[in-house]
Amino acid sequence: MWGSMTATPRFSPWIPPLLLLGSCAVTRVPPHAAASRFGSVHAADPAVASEYARILDEVGPVVARAVPGLVIEPVDLRVVNGISDTYHMETQGQFAGATFERGSDKWVELRSDLDPAARRGVLAHELVHRWLGPAWTSLPPAFEDGLADVIGDAIRGEDTPRDRMRSFVACWLTLNGTLTLDQNAAPIDPDEAKFAITFRADIQRLKPAEIVDTMGRDLVGYHSIDDPRRFAVVAVLSRRVMSHLSVDKLFELCQDAAAEGLVRVPVQRIFAAAGLDPLDVGMWNGLLLETYGLEEQRAFRQEVDVPWDLAKPGGIEGVSFHLQATVEF
Numbered sequence: 589m590w591g592s593m594t595a596t597p598r599f600s601p602w603i604p605p606l607l608l609l610g611s612c613a614v615t616r617v618p619p620h621a622a623a624s625r626f627g628s629v630h631a632a633d634p635a636v637a638s639e640y641a642r643i644l645d646e647v648g649p650v651v652a653r654a655v656p657g658l659v660i661e662p663v664d665l666r667v668v669n670g671i672s673d674t675y676h677m678e679t680q681g682q683f684a685g686a687t688f689e690r691g692s693d694k695w696v697e698l699r700s701d702l703d704p705a706a707r708r709g710v711l712a713h714e715l716v717h718r719w720l721g722p723a724w725t726s727l728p729p730a731f732e733d734g735l736a737d738v739i740g741d742a743i744r745g746e747d748t749p750r751d752r753m754r755s756f757v758a759c760w761l762t763l764n765g766t767l768t769l770d771q772n773a774a775p776i777d778p779d780e781a782k783f784a785i786t787f788r789a790d791i792q793r794l795k796p797a798e799i800v801d802t803m804g805r806d807l808v809g810y811h812s813i814d815d816p817r818r819f820a821v822v823a824v825l826s827r828r829v830m831s832h833l834s835v836d837k838l839f840e841l842c843q844d845a846a847a848e849g850l851v852r853v854p855v856q857r858i859f860a861a862a863g864l865d866p867l868d869v870g871m872w873n874g875l876l877l878e879t880y881g882l883e884e885q886r887a888f889r890q891e892v893d894v895p896w897d898l899a900k901p902g903g904i905e906g907v908s909f910h911l912q913a914t915v916e917f
């Protein structure tokens with residue numbers, strides 16, 4: 589179902605901690621192996637291989653239960669210093685993990701420097717890619733990532749408020765160009781003064797029609813996005829759509845489309861089932877605002893106390909933005 593001549597990776601697209609371009613060019617199997625009930629793990633260090641085998645034993649059954657229509661096959665998991673660069677990787681940044689298929693070879697790579705808190709979630713994300721069976725073939729790749737993120741989040745536990753705040757700021761600026769927070773709002777905490785902060789991003793805005801286009805693309809089209817920021821933002825947005833749609837409902841849409849002989853589920857069906865109008869930027873803003881509550885506002889104020897170098901690309905960790913800020917206290 590995926591390309592057979594070239595290894596076809598599917599990624600964990602939200603990239604901690606920094607979007608760095610370029611990655612490793614060679615595919616190789618690390619020397620030390622450890623066995624898991626769900627396959628084998630290879631790493632440069634035997635203790636790391638054992639640790640990931642334990643994580644695979646723990647995460648595997650949860651993923652297997654969470655998604656219908658999986659084909660649970662033994663996993664070849666490789667813990668590597670850099671994700672293999674086999675497919676248009678230059679512009680896609682540095683990924684936390686990836687799932688590859690090359691002919692009958694299928695393997696998963698995870699970065700060896702992942703934060704311990706992130707490992708379970710990234711592995712769960714990749715296991716969804718690895719195990720999605722023929723019943724899911726009609727799922728558009730952007731929504732496959734959304735589904736994988738939903739499962740990854742459920743296993744990892746919630747992002748921190750700081751993570752959510754950063755995703756919120758990045759996505760909001762990409763959609764709206766400016767962001768004004770808490771202007772004239774009551775203080776979040778009683779001992780804090782009122783403040784207003786406005787960000788403007790020197791970036792091309794992402795229009796709703798472009799979001800819809802990206803979410804409806806096939807794998808090659810999805811991976812041909814040459815702006816890593818857009819790739820990451822669309823992944824966050826597809827995860828937001830999934831928050832209004834059950835995994836079972838998405839599965840049903842895929843099966844119905846396949847039964848009709850469609851290659852992919854028309855994305856409009858996915859939005860309709862979620863009760864969302866994707867051409868309305870207010871709808872996208874509303875989905876983002878669902879992730880921005882008091883905890884995230886507090887996290888944002890803590891960031892504001894830190895002097896961000898907002899003129900520098902990457903001023904918000906993980907997002908390659910050029911920002912201009914006006915801060916008033």
Ligand SMILES: [Zn+2]
Nearest residue numbers: 598599600733
């Ligand atoms: Zn992915």
